[in-house]
Amino acid sequence: MSILTDVTRCIxxxxxxxxxxxxxxxxxxxxxxxxxxxDDLSATRWTTVVSKPDKHYVRKQCRHCVEPACVSVCPVGxxxxxxxxxxxxxxxxxxxxxxxxxxxxxxxxxxxxxxxxPYVRKCIMCYHKIKSGELQQPACTKxxxxxxxxxGDRDELLEIAHKRIAEKPDLYIQKVFGExxxxxxxxxxxxxxxxxxxxxxxxLGEKPLPIRTWVFLNKVPGVIVGVGAVMGGVYxxxxxxxxxxxxxxxxxxxxxxxEPDGDNGNDTTEAEKS
Amino acid sequence: MRIxxxxxxxxxxxxxxxxxxxxxxLKGLGTVTALTDTTPWGLWIGFDVxxxxxxxxxxxxxxxxxxxxxxxxxxxxxxxxxxTAFLGYGAVIGGLMxxxxxxxxxxxxxxxxxxxxxxxxxxxxxMLYFHVLALEFAPVVFERLPYKRVYKIxxxxxxxxxxxxxxxxxxxxxxxxxxxLIMPFRVHPLWYSPILPILFFVSAIGLGLSMVITESVVSSxxxxxxxxxxxxxxxxxAGSYVLGLYAVLKIVDLxxxxxxxxxAGGSWEANLFIFELLVSAIVPAVLFAIPAVRRSIGGLATxxxxxxxxxxxxxxxxxxxxxxxxxxxxxxxxxxxxAVSIGIVSAAALAFFFFVxxxxxxxxxxxxxxxKYAVPEPDPVGGVRLYWTPMASASQYSLVFIxxxxxxxxxxxxxxxxxxxxxxxxxxxxxxxEGLQTKAEEQPLYSYALFDPNEHENPDDGEMRNMLLIxxxxxxxxxxxxxxxxxxxxxxxxxxxxxxxxxxxxDRATSCFECHRDMFLPADTFDHEFHxxxxxxxxxxxxxxxxxxxxxxxxxxxxxxxCHKTMRVPDSFVQVADKDHxxxxxxxxxxxxxxxxxCHKKKETEKVELAPDLGRCGACHxxxxxxxxxxxxxxxxxAPAS
Numbered sequence: 001m002s003i004l005t006d007v008t009r010c011i012x013x014x015x016x017x018x019x020x021x022x023x024x025x026x027x028x029x030x031x032x033x034x035x036x037x038x039d040d041l042s043a044t045r046w047t048t049v050v051s052k053p054d055k056h057y058v059r060k061q062c063r064h065c066v067e068p069a070c071v072s073v074c075p076v077g078x079x080x081x082x083x084x085x086x087x088x089x090x091x092x093x094x095x096x097x098x099x100x101x102x103x104x105x106x107x108x109x110x111x112x113x114x115x116x117x118p119y120v121r122k123c124i125m126c127y128h129k130i131k132s133g134e135l136q137q138p139a140c141t142k143x144x145x146x147x148x149x150x151x152g153d154r155d156e157l158l159e160i161a162h163k164r165i166a167e168k169p170d171l172y173i174q175k176v177f178g179e180x181x182x183x184x185x186x187x188x189x190x191x192x193x194x195x196x197x198x199x200x201x202x203x204l205g206e207k208p209l210p211i212r213t214w215v216f217l218n219k220v221p222g223v224i225v226g227v228g229a230v231m232g233g234v235y236x237x238x239x240x241x242x243x244x245x246x247x248x249x250x251x252x253x254x255x256x257x258x259e260p261d262g263d264n265g266n267d268t269t270e271a272e273k274s
Numbered sequence: 275m276r277i278x279x280x281x282x283x284x285x286x287x288x289x290x291x292x293x294x295x296x297x298x299x300l301k302g303l304g305t306v307t308a309l310t311d312t313t314p315w316g317l318w319i320g321f322d323v324x325x326x327x328x329x330x331x332x333x334x335x336x337x338x339x340x341x342x343x344x345x346x347x348x349x350x351x352x353x354x355x356x357x358t359a360f361l362g363y364g365a366v367i368g369g370l371m372x373x374x375x376x377x378x379x380x381x382x383x384x385x386x387x388x389x390x391x392x393x394x395x396x397x398x399x400x401m402l403y404f405h406v407l408a409l410e411f412a413p414v415v416f417e418r419l420p421y422k423r424v425y426k427i428x429x430x431x432x433x434x435x436x437x438x439x440x441x442x443x444x445x446x447x448x449x450x451x452x453x454x455l456i457m458p459f460r461v462h463p464l465w466y467s468p469i470l471p472i473l474f475f476v477s478a479i480g481l482g483l484s485m486v487i488t489e490s491v492v493s494s495x496x497x498x499x500x501x502x503x504x505x506x507x508x509x510x511x512a513g514s515y516v517l518g519l520y521a522v523l524k525i526v527d528l529x530x531x532x533x534x535x536x537x538a539g540g541s542w543e544a545n546l547f548i549f550e551l552l553v554s555a556i557v558p559a560v561l562f563a564i565p566a567v568r569r570s571i572g573g574l575a576t577x578x579x580x581x582x583x584x585x586x587x588x589x590x591x592x593x594x595x596x597x598x599x600x601x602x603x604x605x606x607x608x609x610x611x612x613a614v615s616i617g618i619v620s621a622a623a624l625a626f627f628f629f630v631x632x633x634x635x636x637x638x639x640x641x642x643x644x645x646k647y648a649v650p651e652p653d654p655v656g657g658v659r660l661y662w663t664p665m666a667s668a669s670q671y672s673l674v675f676i677x678x679x680x681x682x683x684x685x686x687x688x689x690x691x692x693x694x695x696x697x698x699x700x701x702x703x704x705x706x707x708e709g710l711q712t713k714a715e716e717q718p719l720y721s722y723a724l725f726d727p728n729e730h731e732n733p734d735d736g737e738m739r740n741m742l743l744i745x746x747x748x749x750x751x752x753x754x755x756x757x758x759x760x761x762x763x764x765x766x767x768x769x770x771x772x773x774x775x776x777x778x779x780x781d782r783a784t785s786c787f788e789c790h791r792d793m794f795l796p797a798d799t800f801d802h803e804f805h806x807x808x809x810x811x812x813x814x815x816x817x818x819x820x821x822x823x824x825x826x827x828x829x830x831x832x833x834x835x836x837c838h839k840t841m842r843v844p845d846s847f848v849q850v851a852d853k854d855h856x857x858x859x860x861x862x863x864x865x866x867x868x869x870x871x872x873c874h875k876k877k878e879t880e881k882v883e884l885a886p887d888l889g890r891c892g893a894c895h896x897x898x899x900x901x902x903x904x905x906x907x908x909x910x911x912x913a914p915a916s
Contacts, residue, residue: 011819011823011825012826013819031696031697032304032694034310055823069456072391072456073392073393073456074388075388075396077387093379093382093386095379095383096374096375096379097374097393098315098374099391099453102315102460103456107311107601111303111314111375114304115304116301118375118376146815201600210456212455212458216392223441224441228438231436231440232437234343235341235433238343
């Protein structure tokens, strides 16, 4: 399950936005303090159309990364990458840490800040409705009157995308946006303008983000064993040496006052005292 | 007295935070925080969680020194260090309960495993370490309780617990750095580093040592007790090595990743980075390296204080300030966020005092206990009952707590009671102008014009009136508004309530169109939805919006006449005025009388029955009064005003 959006075809009618809002029942857009603009992505607007100079319209939505940062950072697995492709959200186990919002390289997840019981909101590619057979394809791609955004298998869409940019090399930038970015995304774009503005940085690189964390996290068992062994060993060595020292001193001056033995002798006597 | 004053202030701060707590949980994060979708982590994560965990690092550092490395001379400060760590972690968990959206789900990581998440690991470590610290500190409590058996078991567990504590601390102190490894685009390159976890771990040790020094100085000041100067000097010496190592690591890391040029730019990030590195590591490391400084209390306090400030700043930088350049959003914590952060720290400090006063946290307090806490005898002569001291202070502290809570209520922003409301759309203020009222041809209507001395020299042109220039419908279209006339016509002084004081959300007065209802009734019967459905749902758009490159609006669409050749009846007033606005009638009345009615009449002669019998005047007009008119489709049916 993937989506291919062709920026050159989009006419900016926002039928996709309307269809998404109706299908997912997201509610009315309002000018809240915490969003950039009322027509930017928000908890009530899971996809939006960004207007760029010279009649360029770019649809913004969750990219459904192949190796999603949001999924890898969620401490409970409330964000979940389905085998079909879409990244879905389970509000039942979410604890609201908002790490997914911090981690997303595209800054997509939004929060229902106004609610006393808040949740994360983002495009889920109508996954549950397609799964149950209620929809054949996401509401947005179905609503598009000019087939600027289409739904299909990722490999097939990549093929279509490459064919399009090869056919009109003068028009398109020779790159399928999302083919390799941060390890690839399920939402692909072909365009005649650069789409770097969709992410936090113009070029996000091809390295999947979760690897950066995993480099350290896979050392956790090693650290547990290593630090445990070193600390235990150091304790044993020093403790043994000090005990011998104390014994030697005792032998040397048997008349002297008895030294407290071991490291906790001191405290035991205190306890008895009180 | 010193301690009572400090405690009183702390209780006020806790009181303020208590009020904020109520609104946080009743009205949600949006009401009490300044967080945004692009800055979802703020002060509570940066200071309370990241700073709090790092500040509590003294616990495991001191435990390692004393129990593992047998540096027996530091034994007197192990208890306060462990207590600080325990309370620090309590504060971290407290802060988290405020910050996370669904705090009742905080236990979920116990059962839902996600080992790829750094936060999952942090959650487990903090949870376990909090309990380890509780057990490490428990002997202090149990030695004063009569359960000798429990005390002995706890004592025997000390070494395994200390080792477990060191493992857990190593893991999560570094994992807090790992949290940010996944945000290479959000965190500014100066702070982003592949060795962030190592930097966090080393800095936690440095900060832990500085914090132990700071805390010893503060509590010796509060309780007027002798300071363990040579102990602290030793810690400071160790601190200078650790902080020096940290500074070297930071600079070498920048050099190796080729980021030194970012420092040269003179950007505010570069300045902040240099300042932070100076106060967190370099200055305190240099101070601690000077023997004279290590021997003076002032020197120790200064060095440690600077380091503590520097590292808290470091955590705030990494989690917040360094992301501004990427996200372009400015976030400054709201006062309620500050209040909660300060309140949590105050509560932790109060708990610290409680333990210090009731248990042997400091060794030297052991000797003078019995008479210190004795109940004073009632005055035998006067019969005056003296307050039992703890009771007297309890009532004083309750009072200041309530004062704090009341202060919190008083300062709470307007929206706190109802929860946060959407941003106000800007409304332009009304302006008084001189207007000229002239009689229109048709009575009793008037026409208004801005008074222009060049044009309106003759006073007979009309009557000069004071008028308002208002944007009544908030659509950037200003009109001359005759306030006096509206007042007169609607019943004088009693009519204010018709427009004002309606308590409408986001509004100060009723918009014009709410009374002048036909103002925005377009005399346009085009039903977009109907056409869309008829023309094969959405696929049909292109049948009217033929040019895919053009924005889809009325101007670029095909004209009604193109398809509906016979729509206009011969007698119609409706003219095709200009090609861009096909089919707009001069007004509702004209459209109705000359388009709808004509067509209905025609259809009736063809024996076609249409729902509203528009051929009959009475179908709309209930009388001669125009206010009794029924406004027909496509507008919502409305009953005639009674």
